[in-house]
Amino acid sequence: MVNITKKKQYYPISKGLRQYLKSYHRTLKLPIKYEDLLRFSDSFPHYDKKGKDTLWETVMYDNYMQDELREGLTQIYALLKTDGDMSVMEHLYISRIDHCTFGNSQPFRIQVMNQLNDNYEYYYIKRADASRVYGLELEHILSPSRINYLVFDETLIEEHIAGIPGDVFMNEYLNRPLSNQVRIAKEFVKFNERCFIRLLGDMRSYNYVIDITPDFEDEQYRVRAIDFDQQSYEGHKSMYFPKYFKDNNKVINLVLSLLDPKTMEQYQSEERTLLFRRLKTARYRLKDLIDCMRCDTISTPEKVEMLKQELAKHHKSDEFLKCKSMGDLVRLNLKTVLTREPKIKAGKV
Numbered sequence: 138m139v140n141i142t143k144k145k146q147y148y149p150i151s152k153g154l155r156q157y158l159k160s161y162h163r164t165l166k167l168p169i170k171y172e173d174l175l176r177f178s179d180s181f182p183h184y185d186k187k188g189k190d191t192l193w194e195t196v197m198y199d200n201y202m203q204d205e206l207r208e209g210l211t212q213i214y215a216l217l218k219t220d221g222d223m224s225v226m227e228h229l230y231i232s233r234i235d236h237c238t239f240g241n242s243q244p245f246r247i248q249v250m251n252q253l254n255d256n257y258e259y260y261y262i263k264r265a266d267a268s269r270v271y272g273l274e275l276e277h278i279l280s281p282s283r284i285n286y287l288v289f290d291e292t293l294i295e296e297h298i299a300g301i302p303g304d305v306f307m308n309e310y311l312n313r314p315l316s317n318q319v320r321i322a323k324e325f326v327k328f329n330e331r332c333f334i335r336l337l338g339d340m341r342s343y344n345y346v347i348d349i350t351p352d353f354e355d356e357q358y359r360v361r362a363i364d365f366d367q368q369s370y371e372g373h374k375s376m377y378f379p380k381y382f383k384d385n386n387k388v389i390n391l392v393l394s395l396l397d398p399k400t401m402e403q404y405q406s407e408e409r410t411l412l413f414r415r416l417k418t419a420r421y422r423l424k425d426l427i428d429c430m431r432c433d434t435i436s437t438p439e440k441v442e443m444l445k446q447e448l449a450k451h452h453k454s455d456e457f458l459k460c461k462s463m464g465d466l467v468r469l470n471l472k473t474v475l476t477r478e479p480k481i482k483a484g485k486v
Contacts, residue, residue, distance in 0.1 A: 171245070231247060272368030278422060319396075347361075374451055436463050
């Protein structure tokens with residue numbers, strides 16, 4: 138099992154990263170900043186439908202702030218969803234603001250309600266930590282899913298990623314009669330491979346969700362990361378393998394009971410091939426991001442040194458010992474893993 142750093146250091150967005158975000162239309166002037174939401178006057182615990190404490194607190198604001206906040210937050214939702222077209226947003230209102238003090242990012246969750254049919258959606262406002270932004274971009278480029286987010290100064294706006302939290306899925310869905318356990322095991326193998334290749338850490342059961350899609354004969358599953366604070370931060374190699382977290386033991390045991398080593402190797406190879414194809418399609422954007430990341434500081438020198446030693450041993454390659462930053466390690470890890478595929482040639486990253 139892995140040893141997790143309790144409190145991750147915050148890294149501000151560098152000049153180079155900010156220019157990258159501007160070039161790829163990830164920046165926009167926003168009417169509300171993260172710091173504005175910290176001025177709440179009261180809070181109370183938010184419980185789920187079963188009466189369980191969610192670790193989120195619903196926050197309240199003084200009357201003089203409420204109208205300004207709600208108008209600004211609705212505008213942000215419009216910017217995130219419709220490039221700021223407010224003409225289709227007149228029937229929306231901000232129904233709840235929640236704050237989570239658990240974890241590193243301490244985000245605010247904004248509930249947006251449609252007053253015509255009571256349907257609601259969420260988005261999040263967080264501090265714009267550089268590690269998280271790199272994680273979001275790598276997810277957007279290399280994963281099967283697209284990520285929608287915006288940055289303004291030190292504020293990060295993230296779209297809600299829908300799905301069943303991993304811990305809930307394992308407790309309530311894993312052993313359902315309708316669940317296709319082989320497909321679940323397959324998807325977790327691929328998710329494990331994807332996290333390691335791009336060095337996304339801390340994928341404990343509550344840091345990812347499972348998206349279930351009914352198919353014409355069965356169900357399909359996709360595991361999606363929802364927390365990117367630990368992008369290329371930790372020094373221990375095991376931190377980047379979801380299979381080493383005890384929170385994931387139920388699905389790990391499922392994988393081991395249903396899949397033999399050759400089948401697991403097949404699924405790993407499939408994921409590498411798909412990842413390479415995404416990389417090839419977005420190679421110029423990825424190169425711009427990695428070039429920026431290589432010059433940036435998103436971890437401590439001690440953790441960089443530890444990780445390059447462990448990756449050098451893992452891959453049996455002294456090339457990792459020449460790396461000077463986490464960006465260097467991400468670049469070389471991508472290159473090393475993908476060039477081992479016998480039927481593809483890795484592009485230059």
